[in-house]
Amino acid sequence: MSRWLPLFLTGTLLLTACQTVPKDALSLSPESLAQRQVQTKKYETTDEAKVLAACAGLLQDLGFNLDESETKLGVISASKMRSAVSAGQVVAAVLLALMGAPMPIDKEQKMRASVITRPMGEHGEYVAVRVTFQRIVWNTQGQITTSESLADPKIYQEFFDKLSKSIFLEAQNI
């Protein structure tokens, strides 16, 4: 019996300690500055509300529905549900199913965006816009397979290209 005790103690310890908070959860990562630069552009205007309204319009153009907004703080959050089916996964799943091993595939995803505006510059002559995107993917069995922030600079480039057009102002790097 005594030789089971260590195993038993280890088992309970593992069970109670399996959910420790990762170190990066609430601390600044080395990439955070670079990410901020990719996700931020500034516009030469003093009208923060106008920029925020243009962002709301653009999010609608992109198919998002607005979840929350607070003009006094320059906050908009938006989301949309979309398909997450990818051709590669379907092919793999069909092949596996033919071999008698059915596999769940990614089915749908929730894509979220938040836009934050903030007056910048010594006399508030700029408005900085920072947008961040994230997504959660569910498979055909309803399990979450991916939950991530979207970090690809191309995504942000395209967003700001469109935003510049919609507010008729040239975006500047911060």
Added chain:
Amino acid sequence: MRSKVVVIVIVFSLLVGGCATTQERLFDSDSSQVQLRSIQTRAFDTKDKEKTLRTVISTLQDLGFVIDKADATLGTVSATKLNNYAVRITVTVRPRGETQFLVRANAQYNIQPITEPESYQQFFVALEKAMFLTAHQAD
């Protein structure tokens, strides 16, 4: 012999992992409220609520959060971070006296509350840098 032990181990682990009642889960009764509040709260020497809230928002963005909602009147911000785990945080800003604001954060990691001081310490270190102000222990 062996299978009996296995059964005992499984039953005991279930007991250890699943003994809280709904009421205890609802109110997180296992942690001390006073202690938790002091871990989660810092005081900043500022009179500007809006600026404090805006700085909280940009700090959360730097930490990889997407802002879910914010309310300037109530002084609250909620945000979510997804990185193959989910961290959800709410930060409130309220005045203390004439010259200070109290900033309080509470967060959950997946389906459990974050109660250890280190995580909140890290958050306030990041916030201090962005505020250009020192965070004081609130009590």
